[in-house]
Amino acid sequence: MKKLVIAAALFSALSAHAEEAAPAPEHALSFNLAATSDYRYRGISQTRLQPALQGGADYVHAPSGFYAGAWASTITWVKDAGGDGSVELDLYAGKRGQLGADVAYDVGVLTYVYASNQLPVSANTTEVYGQLGYGPAYVKYSHAVTNLFGFADSKNSGYLDIGANIDAGDGWTVNLHAGRQDVRRNDAASYTDWKLGVSRDFGVVTGALAFIGTNANESAYTSAANAKFLGKNAVQLTISKVF
Numbered sequence: 001m002k003k004l005v006i007a008a009a010l011f012s013a014l015s016a017h018a019e020e021a022a023p024a025p026e027h028a029l030s031f032n033l034a035a036t037s038d039y040r041y042r043g044i045s046q047t048r049l050q051p052a053l054q055g056g057a058d059y060v061h062a063p064s065g066f067y068a069g070a071w072a073s074t075i076t077w078v079k080d081a082g083g084d085g086s087v088e089l090d091l092y093a094g095k096r097g098q099l100g101a102d103v104a105y106d107v108g109v110l111t112y113v114y115a116s117n118q119l120p121v122s123a124n125t126t127e128v129y130g131q132l133g134y135g136p137a138y139v140k141y142s143h144a145v146t147n148l149f150g151f152a153d154s155k156n157s158g159y160l161d162i163g164a165n166i167d168a169g170d171g172w173t174v175n176l177h178a179g180r181q182d183v184r185r186n187d188a189a190s191y192t193d194w195k196l197g198v199s200r201d202f203g204v205v206t207g208a209l210a211f212i213g214t215n216a217n218e219s220a221y222t223s224a225a226n227a228k229f230l231g232k233n234a235v236q237l238t239i240s241k242v243f
Contacts, residue, residue: 024062031057032071034240039073042159042181043193043214045230046075046088048223056090067108068093075114080225081150083119088112094129104133110142112149123150127159137164148183157184163195172200175210191216191231208238 032055038045039052046052056071071090078085094108107130114123125148131140140161148157163177175197183189197210214221216231223230 024060026062028060028062029057031055031243032240034238036236036238038234038236039075040212040234040236042179043191043195043212043231044216044221046073046077048076048080048225049228049230049232049234050076065095065097066093067096076225077223077230078114078117078119078123080223081119082224083114083117083123085114085117088114099132102134106131106133106140117150119150121147121150121152125149136166138162151183151186151189154184154186158182168198172198174198175208188217189220193231204241206240206242208240210236210238212236
């Protein structure tokens, strides 16, 4: 789930150097790699509370604001749920721009692919999303146009994401987030998650440290492999690099 596990860190790196950056080229292609102590998506561990390796590629057409990309991460939850596959692949495309001088927008579509996952209800999921940003703050809504991550009869589920990435000076950024996952026709699987973190571009790499938690129902989000609660409060460390 294209998490934006490293997105906040990348955002802070770009913001910290915005005034120094040269004008964006018409066509831009970048690559990213990351290692994280626990791959959390919307507060829920995708790796049984264990580390993950991640990477992706992004294309941006600056004049139009169009972008597209792919991102992948190691996972364990599909196998733990009785299926097959240990990699998540996210494919996405959208458009960013400005609504006046102060308000930014981002709209697009994102498909999460779990190849040959073989679960009773396919884990493959497609969402459309829209985001508005004002200064360091943003609000984003993602709407599932398929079943959501293997939950039966869950089409039209939604996720509301509110947050801010606040410049704290000397290259540091404070990352704040609160989210609400509504799983349609499954109240037991619906929950709220939150994050308080900091990130910094150190030049060679970007580091992000976050305290993450949820109020998720343990019966819905306990690993079948080791009986651990996947939404427990935890500290997450992520090291990333953009090329």
